[in-house]
Amino acid sequence: MKKLFKNYNYTFDKNEIKILKTFCKQSLKQIEGDNRFYSxxxxxxxxxxxxxxxxxxxxxxxxxxxxxxxxxxQNHQYLKKEVAKSWFVKKMFYRSMVNQYSNILEKHFEM
Structure with missing residues (x-):
């Protein structure tokens, strides 16, 4: 049976909050000036x-x-593609970011 109401309360740990803050700030920098992305x-x-x-x-x-x-x-999928194309050092950084995003998605958003 499907739930009628979903709970949108999340309890993130310190690392997840830090990652999500950085992610939101980056997203805002990219879309802030464009009126099409007001919402x-x-x-x-x-x-x-x-x-x-x-x-x-x-x-x-x-x-x-x-x-x-x-x-x-979307960011998780993009980083997965970049991991496949990148060299060793860049691949290390991207792989850790992919792991962090996938952990957040699996734990809180039921990917």
Whole structure:
């Protein structure tokens, strides 16, 4: 039976919060100036504010949760492609980022 309501409360550890903060800041830098991405900018600034607060449980809206999940998935897929193309040192950095993103997606967003 399918759930009627989904809980969008997340408890991230310190490392996950740090990774997600960096991810949100990078996303905002890329899309901030473009008016076509107004809803994404609004969602990511809201997510960033919630991550920067010292709350133990982070409550996201459905829209914020889906946008964060989709962006993380896209970035995860892009990094997987880059790992296949890159050389040794770059591959080490990308591989650790791929592992971190996949852990967050599996643990919190049921990839």
């Amino acid at each position: 994404e900018v609004r969602s990511f600034t809201s997510i960033l504010k919630k991550l920067e607060s010292d709350d133990e449980i982070i409550k996201l809206t459905k829209d914020e949760s889906t946008k964060l999940k989709n962006q993380l998935k």
